[in-house]
Amino acid sequence: MKPEMSANIASYLEIHRQRMLDELCDLLRIPSVSADSKHRDDVRSAAQWLMERISELGLEPELWETRGHPVVFAEHLVDKNLPTLLMYGHYDVQPPDPLELWDTPPFEPTIKTTSIHPEGAIFARGACDDKGQMYMHIKALEVLKAQGGGLPCNIKLLIEGEEEVGSAHLAETIQEHRNRLDCDLVLISDTDMISRELPSICVGLRGLSYLEVRVDGPSRDLHSGMYGGAVDNPANVLARMIAKLHDDQGRIAIPGFYDEVAELSQQERAALSRAPFNENEYRESIGLSAVFGEAGYSVPERVSIRPSLDVNGMWSGYTGEGAKTVLPATAHAKISMRLVPDQNPRKLTELCANYLKQIAPPTVKVTITPHHGGMPYVAPLDTPAYQAASEAMQMTFGIEPVPVRGGGSIPIVPLFEELLGAKSLLMGFGLASDAIHSPNEHYGVFNFFKGIETLSVFLNQYSTSSERA
Amino acid sequence: MKPEMSANIASYLEIHRQRMLDELCDLLRIPSVSADSKHRDDVRSAAQWLMERISELGLEPELWETRGHPVVFAEHLVDKNLPTLLMYGHYDVQPPDPLELWDTPPFEPTIKTTSIHPEGAIFARGACDDKGQMYMHIKALEVLKAQGGGLPCNIKLLIEGEEEVGSAHLAETIQEHRNRLDCDLVLISDTDMISRELPSICVGLRGLSYLEVRVDGPSRDLHSGMYGGAVDNPANVLARMIAKLHDDQGRIAIPGFYDEVAELSQQERAALSRAPFNENEYRESIGLSAVFGEAGYSVPERVSIRPSLDVNGMWSGYTGEGAKTVLPATAHAKISMRLVPDQNPRKLTELCANYLKQIAPPTVKVTITPHHGGMPYVAPLDTPAYQAASEAMQMTFGIEPVPVRGGGSIPIVPLFEELLGAKSLLMGFGLASDAIHSPNEHYGVFNFFKGIETLSVFLNQYSTSSERA
Incomplete structure (x- = not known):
């Protein structure tokens, strides 16, 4: 020009x-x-x-x-x-x-x-x-x-x-x-x-899998005094299920989750690591006391060449002002996974949905609704x-x-x-x-x-x- | 008369x-x-x-x-x-x-x-x-x-x-x-x-301890694609914390929780068990597929002479229609415990609050607000x-x-x-x-x-x- x-x-x-x-x-x-x-x-x-x-x-x-x-x-x-x-x-x-x-x-x-x-x-x-x-x-x-x-x-x-x-x-x-x-x-x-x-x-x-989980327990909201202790609370159940989506090392615990993840060569990782990164500035920019994630990978790698799983929304029971002693009938979560080559969104949504259903206790009914995904x-x-x-x-x-x-x-x-x-x-x-x-x-x-x-x-x-x- | x-x-x-x-x-x-x-x-x-x-x-x-x-x-x-x-x-x-x-x-x-x-x-x-x-x-x-x-x-x-x-x-x-x-x-x-x-x-x-938990992670809601994998998600963290409030047997896992629970004599338990109870009718009245609770106690006992812990409300991130790929800055739960003689509400609130703070990872800040309690x-x-x-x-x-x-x-x-x-x-x-x-x-x-x-x-x-x- x-x-x-x-x-x-x-x-x-x-x-x-x-x-x-x-x-x-x-x-x-x-x-x-x-x-x-x-x-x-x-x-x-x-x-x-x-x-x-x-x-x-x-x-x-x-x-x-x-x-x-x-x-x-x-x-x-x-x-x-x-x-x-x-x-x-x-x-x-x-x-x-x-x-x-x-x-x-x-x-x-x-x-x-x-x-x-x-x-x-x-x-x-x-x-x-x-x-x-x-x-x-x-x-x-x-x-x-x-x-x-x-x-x-x-x-x-x-x-x-x-x-x-x-x-x-x-x-x-x-x-x-x-x-x-x-x-x-x-x-x-x-x-x-x-x-x-x-x-x-x-x-x-990164690609995307997004699904919504609904946990149904009793047919109506209950008084937590009259029923607490004998009814498996859907909010507690959902929390237990979400907790099982990661292991203690920050890796995603869904069986088969990492099977198709393409590992980059040291050369490729080195090329990408040329982009400057300062962990202190990164933490400060988002007000974080400590970073988190999969061992063996840098922060920029964790958010680019490695997959992740996050709760995007979660709700159950009474969320207003004050204290309501309700044992909620349902609990909900929106959960998404960021995927890397060669993970397939449809397959990962299915893996996650099956795992959630498998770890759900017999006291509740779990319904999974997949949202959009992307390769x-x-x-x-x-x-x-x-x-x-x-x-x-x-x-x-x-x-x-x-x-x-x-x-x-x-x-x-x-x-x-x-x-x-x-x-x-x-x-x-x-x-x-x-x-x-x-x-x-x-x-x-x-x-x-x-x-x-x-x-x-x-x-x-x-x-x-x-x-x- | x-x-x-x-x-x-x-x-x-x-x-x-x-x-x-x-x-x-x-x-x-x-x-x-x-x-x-x-x-x-x-x-x-x-x-x-x-x-x-x-x-x-x-x-x-x-x-x-x-x-x-x-x-x-x-x-x-x-x-x-x-x-x-x-x-x-x-x-x-x-x-x-x-x-x-x-x-x-x-x-x-x-x-x-x-x-x-x-x-x-x-x-x-x-x-x-x-x-x-x-x-x-x-x-x-x-x-x-x-x-x-x-x-x-x-x-x-x-x-x-x-x-x-x-x-x-x-x-x-x-x-x-x-x-x-x-x-x-x-x-x-x-x-x-x-x-x-x-x-x-x-x-x-039963008595009552009621507290509200707030988990703060990043200083603002983040894009789950740009940050997912490197930021400990407050909703996932809160779920992990709630999951640790019970053990696998349905007992409450807060250290010292049962220390002051008065065990009833067999005679007292027999007297109380004269009230009729039909588990099928109970389940059907609240649309439950299976009851839940502490091993060794009947359903009526679990909701009267034994203490319990329930999430009464839980919220984080996007809870509206559709799919929002947000990594939420905060997560909240309202949690209450039903207490039995000789548990003290103030002491139990403190035990629970301390335990929650102790099991929280260093990536987040946990704030506990006690609500009302009762003996x-x-x-x-x-x-x-x-x-x-x-x-x-x-x-x-x-x-x-x-x-x-x-x-x-x-x-x-x-x-x-x-x-x-x-x-x-x-x-x-x-x-x-x-x-x-x-x-x-x-x-x-x-x-x-x-x-x-x-x-x-x-x-x-x-x-x-x-x-x-």
Whole structure:
């Protein structure tokens, strides 16, 4: 890319900075919580808002209905000899609970400075995950169009509204519109980088198994005085069952759990360990007195190349103010497992469900409801896409990015590979401190604009490098 | 008591049946939930409603303010040579949660027939515990006054509004009004009997220790993908801690827990085992596939002469619809222990709290908040009060009542002994199937009127037998 173009991009972003921020804040005001049926109309409003912004770019967006929330699609075909990039993102967000822990309301975006973000960060649910990051894609297209040369390659935008509920209907939508979705590469900005000073590219993701456990004991809530001692309490039973999911060494105790876990070579582990890590800073950033986990692996390894199991929610009996002496009739837990290659989510869900049923005492009935799952994923580094991304980041950040493996799951990444035959490039600009899925989620203003700039450069580099390849 | 008086009582109740039921329903309509601060005014309304009914009897009720909900007091002194009976009850009720399991609204009393109650039962929160049973006391006074002979002994009414929150301010109220509360016996109707065919008198209660546990891990909710595997999840930690509260044999595993438990002699166990018990019926009445508990003790023993430990409430993380991949910052449980002689609630709370802190891993912070507690209690059988109660029941039910020990706790019973030097007579008319503290709580219309009749007879018998004694 010519140096003057890079300067033009920076200058364009400077001029249009406030408007772009205002646009993002407009989107963040829409409470598009896909998991909560009472926000159904809000989710659709967010999709319609996006359609308007995409129309303003001269594209003709389409609203693809699904059995759940709709998908926004748009395409801009330049030249069939140029590569085609499918830019994926999602406009739905996680529920904002617990509301009382937000310093500012989750759907009233507020820009505040922090120690990490002296220029300010936008605080709102979805600021980083994924409205802020997804909107960088759209703004990168605006930037490139404004340069006068048009888009450097064929572009397809695919923005869904169900990522936070496991992309429940995306596979069938892709299959329905399969002929519109041919592409050479999927570009996703829904991950984070090491720091503002050290960019990184995510080259691996953990998979996900998620299930809900319900333990039924007596047919109704009982008085704990009249029945306590003769009735196996479902809350105590569930606690005993959850306790048996790990052994004393922090390893997961489900028989067969580790059977398909691919062990990395010392060389691979060494390559990944180049990413800087400071345990004290890590602990302090999340207010932890001590880290935890599987013996024999570093903290970064425990959250990337090793699987994990967590209770995501648990409830039983009386949870209000004061003391109620109830022996609850039921107890519930939401439990998820993060998986690594070559673990299969369906098989792991089954292993966990069978184990839970096996360890349940005969005094209760256990019901397991599987939620969505996702395959783990590893991306190759020796591709034109990775090279173009690496070059773009080197230009805009002034330093070569580090390849890292992420702990989260983006189930659609393996899905794109299966249904479209395309690899994904995970070029995210978030930070671990952005508090995604938590109260006070935010996204740095620096990250937002650096992302737009880098993505604009990347599109040029990718187009050129693909021609080279 | 003369036979014509017994007939007069029955006839009076027949004539005034509908009005008395209407009065009780009026009281049940007031949602006097003492645990919930938003019902503060409702609790007071219930006290005021009672004042009006007591005034109608010609007594002059007093509203004693406390630092919490008020106490209703009234007295009727006949003759200082006659014995003085303190009739205790409570007008507050348990929270109605979970609301969705009620067939009719908890504060809209509805009379419906059931297989146990062919004449109908009143369905409402507090129908049995304790509004229905407490109101029998007031109606028994009305019945005796209507007989023309006045009351057979000195009567004091003490009706509090904080029993369901551990009678938080009753001790200080008693101390403040100590000179008004001299009595020979406390009469309480807040327990149940074996069946409509076989009355019983409660001669023992379990004590209570209640505490709340809070486990704090990271300083905020985390993304379970980004952190899962390196952070000890507070929900998993709490589950492990709760699991360690029992051993594999269903015994409580807190060191020293059983040290002060008084073992009953074979003779005492044999006497108590005369109360009929059918395990199949018991299981079916609460929809249980199998009973549970300490080896070496029968089911009735496990819930009366043996202590127990139950989780009353437990919550952590995301408990809404769908799947949220959060690693929660905190986890909570409400845990209570039912105690037997000679266990001390304060000591047991401390033992449990220390044990929980001791078994907590260094990755979390554990905070324990003790709620109210209560001493266990055993009542003697060789007293004029027990004899009078036994005779009264024999007259109205046609069969001698069985002495039983109850599993619940009425912390004020040992409190009365300590502060007033008076024993309590626990003459309750509820049934185990009344679902107190549960959805669809109800109280048999038969039980309500049989209770009023029996209490009226008892007052006469007690007065006479005390003179004999």
